[in-house]
Amino acid sequence: MAAFFFQCFLAVLLFSPQFIVSSHPHHHTPKSLHFTLFQHETVNQTIYTIVNGVKGLETNPFGTFFTFRDPIKLTADPASKLVGIAEGTSVTTSFDGMRALTVAKVTLNLERHKGSISVVGGSHTIQPAEHVVTGGTGDFMFVQGTATTSPVQLKPPAFIYKVEFHLYWPPYST
Numbered sequence: 001m002a003a004f005f006f007q008c009f010l011a012v013l014l015f016s017p018q019f020i021v022s023s024h025p026h027h028h029t030p031k032s033l034h035f036t037l038f039q040h041e042t043v044n045q046t047i048y049t050i051v052n053g054v055k056g057l058e059t060n061p062f063g064t065f066f067t068f069r070d071p072i073k074l075t076a077d078p079a080s081k082l083v084g085i086a087e088g089t090s091v092t093t094s095f096d097g098m099r100a101l102t103v104a105k106v107t108l109n110l111e112r113h114k115g116s117i118s119v120v121g122g123s124h125t126i127q128p129a130e131h132v133v134t135g136g137t138g139d140f141m142f143v144q145g146t147a148t149t150s151p152v153q154l155k156p157p158a159f160i161y162k163v164e165f166h167l168y169w170p171p172y173s174t
């Protein structure tokens, strides 16, 4: 466990906000964009259980329905700059309560990129999980790619996840 948290700490150091952009020649729309942000989730403040799952199983019973509205910040520090919001729902889909199917809209107000990114996929409470980017609005219109979440801090009721976005624009988007 100590090693796990050390790795997470290292991850925070290594993945400080940094944007890697690759552009189509002569166009404003980038070809790809890679950046890392942090989702700050707090039980009973930014995420709530709406419907309880099957009783008698683990802490998050199978079929528990959550809705969240989590701040997205520049770093894992809760005092860091607020740059967006992740609004979504998830339903636990494993009997140990750790896996869930999540649908979310991540609205970002970054210095050079404003708009929303829609994601869907299997998430995990304490392990990294890759989500599919299904599209976007504003500066993120037409995006495809992945959003990988990894836990950085798990201190109930506060959960902090690193979110690595790997966004790609199809050729027709220029």
Ligand SMILES: *[C@@H]1O[C@H](CO)[C@@H](O)[C@H](O)[C@H]1NC(C)=O
Pocket: 043, 044, 156, 157
């Ligand atoms: C959140 O609220 C529910 C309902 O009041 C309560 O059962 C649960 O213990 C709370 N969880 C935390 C982590 O505060």
